[in-house]
Amino acid sequence: MLTNETIAAIATAPGRGGVGIVRVSGPAVQAMAQSLLGCVPPVRLATFGRFRNAIGEILDEGIALYFAGPHSFTGEDVLELQGHGGPMVLRRVLQRCIELGARMAEPGEFTKRAFLNDKLDLAQAEAVADLIDASSEEAAKSALRSLRGEFSSQVRQLVDQVIHLRMLVEASLDFPEEDIDFLEAADAKGQLKTIQGQLAAVSKAAKQGSILREGVHVVLVGQPNVGKSSLMNALAGDDVAIVTDIAGTTRDAIREQIHIEGVPLHIIDTAGLRETIDQVEQIGINRTWQAIEKADIALLLVDARHGLTEAEQAILDRFPDKLRRLKVFNKIDLSGEQAGLGESNGIPVIYLSAKQGLGIDLLRAQLLAAVGFESDGQGVFMARARHLDAIRRAAGHLGEADMQYMQIELFAEELRLAQNALNEITGEFSADDLLGEIFSRFCIGK
Known part of the structure; x- marks a missing residue:
């Protein structure tokens, strides 16, 4: 990617801190360093300097780092000015960079340039944002695996195998009278089965990573006074919901995020479901059903003293078919x-006592089992919804190829479509509007 634009941004989080970083990337970096510092710092060597304005006054002082392209994060010349972390100080240094010809970087533009300059593939670029956003140690480890290229490497291995099989199929088209014999001699069917098996393994690891990234939305449902708020507090390990013996205490959804084996669980304690003339409580009940529609798992709480009643069975029957559900006595x-x-x-x-903490660990394990999460974390890499969609489509095309084995032209076409779907993951086959959507969600300065 060739550009005559130099971009600049504050690369550290908003607010006050001991150190703040202004990052600059582009062809004007050396000239800007000369104006700001009075020299171009040695390549890859931390250098103390004073950052000056147009009339030579000192804006700040700190460490300057210069990375000459293409050996930099973006593949371009990059300058990092590490000064004091006050918002006003950083804004003054950034403004000086703008005066010297840089423009404000768009969200994710540094990483986008790294992708366009072949420093990272698309899956690795997305892993940068996932690593920053990781909310648990397990999520951070998985994002780092993706950033280091483990996910991309497995995808490329699959693509190489599909390409090899396509070569055999395309070659057989030149000999239409011997095509099936040619493919059987090359064990094309066996090669396809191997690819399908390896794709299934990648899909499993990607789904695990997607759970670590997105988390699981869990809604607590039941009649009033069955202990939803107590269970919410037991899972959260804190008194986040008000608990009383008065039915209908919870009138609006209360949300709390917890982690189980590194998986973020977004738990929603809802208003008790019952017939009521209280207008405020009715609004809360309507919001309960809205939360149920969006949830991944519903916990139906039942008072163990009387068991499942007709009213609670009616609640179960009204749940959406796709909703995973657990009964909690x-x-x-x-x-x-x-x-x-x-x-x-x-x-x-699950039989438990939220008040005394009995059986809570059993519930935690069942929540993970309900979404198919395995807690060993080995080989899990961070994955997004678009990755899972691409894998699903690739698997579908490979399945169609298997069914069309006797129709060589259709067999070849399904393999081509599978290859394109896999290439979308690493960005070797991606539309420009998709790239814009992906990088627009990054933070500025990254």
Whole structure:
């Protein structure tokens, strides 16, 4: 990517700090360094300097780092000015860069330039933002694996295998009377099965990473006074919801994020579902059903002393078909039952006491099992919804190729479509509007 534009931005988080960084990238970096510092710093050597304005007054002082392209993050000349972390100081230094010909960088533009200059592929570029946004140690490790290219490497291996198979198929088209015999001699069917198996393994790891990135939305549902707020507090480890013996205490959704084995769980404590003439409570109940529509998992809480009633069965029957569900029999400290697991009509059942903390670990494990998360974390890399979609489409085309094995032209076409879908992950086959959408979600200065 060739550009005559130099970009600049504050690369550290907003607010006050001990150190703040202004980053500049582009062809005018050396001239700007000369004006700001009085010299161009040695390449890749931290150099103390004073950052000066147009009349030579000192704006700040600190460390200057110069990276000559193409051996830099963006592939262009890059200058980093590491000074004091006050917002006004950083703004003055940034303004000086603008005066010297730079323009304000757009969100994600530094990383976009790194991608366009072949310093990172698209999956690695997205991993930069995922690493910054990681909310747990496991998520950070997975994002780092993607940034280091582990995800991309596995995708490229699959693409290479698809290309090799395509070469065999395309070659067979030149010999139409012997095409099937030619493919059988090359074990094309076996090669396709191998590719499908490896893609399934990549898909599994990507889904695990997607859960680490996106988290799981869990909604607590039930009649009033069954212990939803108590369970919310037990899972959160804090008194985030008000608990009383008065039915209908919770009138609006209360949201809290917790982590289980590194997976973010976005838990929503909702208003109890019941018939009521209270207008405010009715609004809360309507919001409960809205939360249910958007959730990944619903926990239906039942008072263990009376078990599942017709009203609670009606709640279950109204759940969307795609919604994963767990039945939680709470208050076993009052019913005399033991904490444990069970099953009812294919739905997992957990017996617990939110008030005393009995069975909470069983519930945590079942929440992870409900979304298919495996906690070992080995080989998991960060993945986004678009990656999963590309993998799903590639798997579909490979499945169609398997079915069209006797129709060589269709077989070849399905392999081509599978290759294109996989190439979307690393950006080797991506529309410009997709790139704009991806990088616009990055923070400025990255």
